[in-house]
Amino acid sequence: MELYSTLSRSVEPFVTLNPDRVSLFVCGPTVYDYSHLGHARTYVAFDVLVKYLRWTGKEVFYLQNITDVDDKIINRAKEEGVSQNALSRKFENEYLRDMQSLGINAVSYYARATTHIPEIIDQVERLIARGVAYVSETGVYFNVDTFERNGELSGQDGTKRVSRVSDTSKNNPLDFVLWKIGEYGEYTWDSPWGRGRPGWHIEDTAISEKYFGQQYDIHGGGLDLIFPHHEAEIAQMESLEGKHPMVKYWLHTGFLTVKGEKMSKSLGNFITIRDALRTWNKDVLRYFILLSHYRSPLQATDEGIANAAKALEHIRAVAKKDTGVNREGRKAFTDAMESDLNTPMALAAIQALATSGDIGALKEFGEILGINFLRETSAPLSVLQDIRAELRARKQFDVADLIRERMVAAGINITDAPL
Numbered sequence: 001m002e003l004y005s006t007l008s009r010s011v012e013p014f015v016t017l018n019p020d021r022v023s024l025f026v027c028g029p030t031v032y033d034y035s036h037l038g039h040a041r042t043y044v045a046f047d048v049l050v051k052y053l054r055w056t057g058k059e060v061f062y063l064q065n066i067t068d069v070d071d072k073i074i075n076r077a078k079e080e081g082v083s084q085n086a087l088s089r090k091f092e093n094e095y096l097r098d099m100q101s102l103g104i105n106a107v108s109y110y111a112r113a114t115t116h117i118p119e120i121i122d123q124v125e126r127l128i129a130r131g132v133a134y135v136s137e138t139g140v141y142f143n144v145d146t147f148e149r150n151g152e153l154s155g156q157d158g159t160k161r162v163s164r165v166s167d168t169s170k171n172n173p174l175d176f177v178l179w180k181i182g183e184y185g186e187y188t189w190d191s192p193w194g195r196g197r198p199g200w201h202i203e204d205t206a207i208s209e210k211y212f213g214q215q216y217d218i219h220g221g222g223l224d225l226i227f228p229h230h231e232a233e234i235a236q237m238e239s240l241e242g243k244h245p246m247v248k249y250w251l252h253t254g255f256l257t258v259k260g261e262k263m264s265k266s267l268g269n270f271i272t273i274r275d276a277l278r279t280w281n282k283d284v285l286r287y288f289i290l291l292s293h294y295r296s297p298l299q300a301t302d303e304g305i306a307n308a309a310k311a312l313e314h315i316r317a318v319a320k321k322d323t324g325v326n327r328e329g330r331k332a333f334t335d336a337m338e339s340d341l342n343t344p345m346a347l348a349a350i351q352a353l354a355t356s357g358d359i360g361a362l363k364e365f366g367e368i369l370g371i372n373f374l375r376e377t378s379a380p381l382s383v384l385q386d387i388r389a390e391l392r393a394r395k396q397f398d399v400a401d402l403i404r405e406r407m408v409a410a411g412i413n414i415t416d417a418p419l
């Protein structure tokens with residue numbers, strides 16, 4: 001397989017540290033609100049990558065952190081008058097529920113920041129002992145001047161970047177915080193530097209070091225995390241014992257956009273996963289997401305999703321008679337997946353497999369992509385159609401139309417006989 005790594009800015013043969021095992025860490029959500037389609041885009045991509053790697057026979061340990069201590073959580077909990085713990089547990093559960101509804105189920109282990117405080121403190125202590133971090137009045141900071149490879153992942157000149165946080169208690173404005181001293185409600189812990197809480201970047205390296213050690217295979221997340229988050233992670237981990245590279249394959253997903261802008265909570269232009277699932281089913285949403293390569297931007301429009309629904313329906317309509325194995329079609333699918341997870345090409349191969357009637361391949365590859373390419377059993381369908389007929393006979397057209405709308409959205413085309 002070949003994968004594009006942000007670190008080398010090139011497509012490289014994928015060679016794991018251990019021949020049969022893949023260790024993958026993907027940045028999980030900050031749990032203070034419902035997840036949106038932008039999150040779906042990123043997590044569907046990694047779900048498919050892992051399912052494909054497992055299908056090739058590799059054992060994959062897919063680790064994801066849950067950021068459950070953060071300014072956004074503290075502020076939202078205050079606004080809503082609830083505890084930080086209650087808020088983050090609620091949205092962690094909602095996140096897991098949304099992932100399940102989208103068929104995203106390849107994660108081996110979810111690790112919360114708040115249950116890894118001893119590991120975080122231990123890592124900060126070792127960074128201080130190495131002379132790469134210092135203690136000031138407001139916290140413990142990483143000294144970026146000690147890290148030569150700073151800026152390598154983002155390809156920026158480390159001296160020119162501006163830190164998001166200006167703080168006079170830092171030696172250099174670019175230094176980033178490892179431990180924040182202060183009282184932060186119930187999410188405050190004792191540490192050798194005073195009571196406080198971890199900074200954002202250290203939770204990931206403390207968690208990934210615990211489960212994988214200082215070097216592992218793949219680190220993933222959205223494009224927005226390259227700087228400062230992933231740069232900081234590299235600086236922290238590689239400064240511990242100088243092991244380089246911490247990760248060779250840095251995979252970053254492109255943004256899901258709305259009218260050219262990143263879908264995000266702060267811009268208020270988001271559609272939650274659960275709202276989207278009221279109109280479209282998970283097969284359609286996954287098909288829509290996978291029609292674009294994971295690194296490209298993906299424009300979210302109703303029309304785009306409706307077209308994906310139609311294309312999926314077409315596959316289901318033509319995939320009827322099982323005519324056996326289509327070797328060429330199968331090879332086209334695996335070649336596409338091997339080529340930096342080229343899912344648009346893989347879906348083109350799926351269309352060819354449907355046309356030729358390789359039902360076995362559609363089932364098998366459908367599991368990798370998390371999409372059912374075969375028609376659902378007709379029993380529930382005919383029940384729904386009967387109910388619609390009854391509603392129309394009673395002139396309850398609004399409900400009948402709603403059912404029809406949902407069925408079409410789910411890729412099921414129906415034609416009504418005239419009344």
Ligand code: AMP
Nearest residue numbers: 029030038039042221222255256262263
């Ligand atoms: P957050 O909860 O904002 O920390 O995001 C969790 C993950 O979802 C990160 O990897 C983000 O990069 C990713 N993400 C957030 N918004 C989008 C978007 N609009 N498109 C693609 N990925 C996104």
